Amino acid sequence: MNLSDEDELDNEQANSQPSATASTALLASLGLGHQVQFFHSAGKVYDVGQTFLDRFGMDTYSFFRRSNLYYPFASHDDWQVANYLLQSDLSMAKINEYLKLNLIRTLPLSFQTVKGLQDCAELLPPGPRWNYRIVPTSHPTKNPIILYYCDALDCIESLFNHPYYAPHMDYTPFRLFTMAERIVREYTEWMSAEVAWWMQSKLPEGATLCGVILSSDKTHITNMCGGKAAHPLLISLANIRMAVRNKASSHAFLLLALMPISQFLHPNKRMCSVLDARLFHQCLDIVVEPLKTAARIGRMMSDPVGNLQHCFTPLAAYIVDTPEACMLACVRGKTSPVTMASYKEFGDAFCHEQRTRATTLAQLAHI
Incomplete structure (x- = not known):
């Protein structure tokens, strides 16, 4: 892949040089013939913080x-x-x-x-604590709606501070080239992507980019006894290299929340799926509120060796299947039973609120 003029953002950034330790470690894992270029003035250490064992002993x-x-x-x-x-x-x-x-x-x-x-x-010593909240709704339900969730920033900080991920984590966006002339670009980890470089360029000087990965999928627990189901929401850190993050044994995905599955008592049965989608957006807005705040102003976090860094948490990816992606984007999927007449019946006010809630993920993704 040949680099275009748009890929070369600024000459100051393009001429930045990696540290010898970071460059040697990365190139050793990739093999000979590669050149690496790190983003300048990113991942600055501000002070000495607490290591994992320090917190364990408190x-x-x-x-x-x-x-x-x-x-x-x-x-x-x-x-x-x-x-x-x-x-x-x-x-x-x-x-x-x-x-x-x-x-x-x-x-x-x-x-x-x-x-x-x-x-x-x-x-x-506990990990991220579980909280619960009764979510109010404008339409009656069979049972009260209870949202169980952890603090999203506590989950990100526990991953960022965990000593197991220390040798498998990137703190600075980088560009990887397959030859010394820096003509052919290679993409490996998320930190090597152009979007990570672009996000870092929007952050204050010295900030550390912590890309957030969310994943959710409604899961049936039992089919024979009552049809029990759960809707877990998982969270991970894009800085962790994918070879480790994608291993189930690495436990790089933490359970962030159990999204409520409600039974609305609306007289029009077709509206129940619309109300479910609205409830999911409402609960998602509650769960990711700390991440949106940290994406705007940042938060001081300690890395595995105790270095205090100013971290920002934009959304890097949201892993879902097609029906759930349509629900998150507030669009009508091919298999959705909700008709346009149902939306019209519910009123223009609801449609406006749905479009407003659709910006929840956009606020996370744009700093």
Whole structure:
């Protein structure tokens, strides 16, 4: 791919040189014959912040871990059993049955029931806290609508500060070329894309770009017993390299919110899907409000080694299927049962509100 004049933004930016450490690390992963050009004056370190272990040691029970590293568990073996049970697919009832076995009762465990196991786990330093809010609606529903969500900035900060991602994270946009003449451009990570370079150019000098990735998909949990369903909203960080981020075992996607699935009591059944879409936009606006604020004014965050950086959080991508993409864009999909007559019946006021809520993602994407 030949670079055009539009790709060369400013001569000052085009002539920026990467640091020796960053350039060597990146080129070593790509092989010989590549040239890398980093965005100048990005990812500035302002002060010394807190590392992951610093925050881990700030909870109420950190004093007890000085003498027992595995507190609230008695020993490494005790923690190993608890870790296996908590990460297993066993139900709470099955774990209780397991702990009641005579052989297991002879083990020196710090818990004897599943309730005791949960109590021990809750003494560990927590991650992003869960919140809930009752969402008001203008039309009656069968049950109150409750939105369960985490603070979006806390989730981004936990990913940005996590020591596991330290060697797999990019803090500065870069341009990658396959030869020394810098004629052919190569795109690998999100930070190598032109949109990342453009976003960084809109930020204050020294700022750090933290691209946010959202993903959601309505999921059926049971089909035989009541048709239970959930609508999870996930969040990740585009700075994490995709080879690590796309691995399920890396846990680079965090559960940000459980979008409510409501049952509206509207007399016109065709309007229920319109009301569901309106409710999703309303809840999404609540969940991403901290990200919109940080995309405008930024937030100071600590990276894995404790360097304090001024981070901005624009939206980098939203991973959805086609029906949900149509719903997010407030357009009528081919399979949608909602007709234009239904929209007209609902009134021009609702259509105006839908168009207003459609700017939620646009505000995130444009700084």
